[in-house]
């Protein structure tokens with residue numbers, strides 16, 4: 134019996150790592166459909182490699198290129214939002230949700246159907262519409278399996294333990310490329326410097342989020358929804374080696390840690406494996422003697438204000454995380470385009486949150502409400518940035 138899979142974001146960094154895991158276990162998986170954004174040759178290659186029956190791109194204008202790239206393959210294809218929804222409706226036991234950003238929210242939510250599990254990499258879905266998303270999953274009896282490395286490590290460390298026995302969950306942060314830089318040097322850094330992640334090779338947006346530490350803030354909100362823990366029991370530690378990904382502290386003083394080399398194939402293999410089973414990734418055994426030292430430090434909220442902004446959004450709740458997430462996406466895109474300096478990301482996110490949260494109090498109770506708040510926050514961010 135093979136597990137039927139749909140891959141959302143099949144051409145991205147997570148998508149490629151997942152395909153590597155799947156390629157090593159051809160007999161264990163059948164990929165039914167693959168989804169990408171606009172890169173037709175890359176999606177066609179992913180569809181041919183996995184043997185998917187259907188390939189869909191979000192960008193409707195890319196259909197001719199996708200048809201050409203799939204010519205002679207017998208793989209059906211489509212482009213535009215309807216095509217993405219068609220892909221989501223293919224048969225599946227498990228859907229890997231790895232579209233980058235809030236663009237992933239609607240397809241990922243639509244993938245919640247009885248009889249399936251969701252392997253979730255797209256943290257923005259939970260930040261933007263966490264309560265609604267988790268309720269929909271629970272109503273459909275769908276398990277949400279964390280792919281994000283920290284949450285996957287936390288899930289493994291938690292095992293069958295009771296949440297009442299957990300005194301805290303700690304997510305580690307590499308600290309990003311600017312961990313040791315002065316505030317003045319960070320202020321002058323551009324997208325090139327911010328894109329040099331010390332340990333992980335990832336997509337553009339999450340890499341910049343790692344440099345600002347907004348990634349860790351988004352992950353605190355993600356952990357709150359995945360594990361149902363309140364802000365007071367969620368914590369961040371900077372750990373430059375990215376070997377320990379998550380720590381569960383128990384009420385008796387014991388701590389269980391999740392360790393692995395910084396390679397996303399480890400959490401992906403865990404999330405894709407049939408329950409209770411492990412898949413070989415052919416990665417070398419973690420050699421702690423060679424690594425020699427693991428170090429930990431407190432995050433510096435003065436040099437990395439985005440983490441504080443996300444912590445405030447988590448504590449405040451309501452629509453605050455939805456607004457923060459939307460403003461951050463616009464600000465990060467402006468930074469990558471060279472239209473905003475590094476600290477401009479935090480300044481604009483802070484401005485948009487403080488202007489909007491007073492009038493947008495309620496947590497969105499469904500995806501469309503979240504997307505409407507998201508759109509208003511994006512518009513205000515563009516206005517704040519003069520775009």
Ligand SMILES: NC(=O)C1=CN([C@@H]2O[C@H](COP(=O)(O)OP(=O)(O)OC[C@H]3O[C@@H](n4cnc5c(N)ncnc54)[C@H](OP(=O)(O)O)[C@@H]3O)[C@@H](O)[C@H]2O)C=CC1
Nearest residue numbers: 142144145146147169170171172191232233236255335336
């Ligand atoms: N990379 C990593 O190691 C980690 C990533 N994550 C999370 O996983 C998610 C994916 O990250 P990552 O793989 O790095 O991102 P990438 O930018 O590398 O890949 C994004 C994927 O999404 C597709 N895509 C973009 N826009 C759309 C759209 N509108 N509709 C459908 N598909 C779209 C892209 O297609 P195309 O190629 O055509 O543009 C691509 O397949 C993010 O939420 C990130 O935070 C979490 C932990 C680790």
Ligand SMILES: CC(=O)[C@@H](O)[C@H](O)COP(=O)(O)O
Nearest residue numbers: 281282306307308309343348
């Ligand atoms: C691989 C992964 O899970 C990323 O989200 C990672 O956490 C980014 O590294 P930082 O620890 O620098 O945010």
Ligand SMILES: [Mn+2]
Nearest residue numbers: 281282283352
């Ligand atoms: Mn992570």
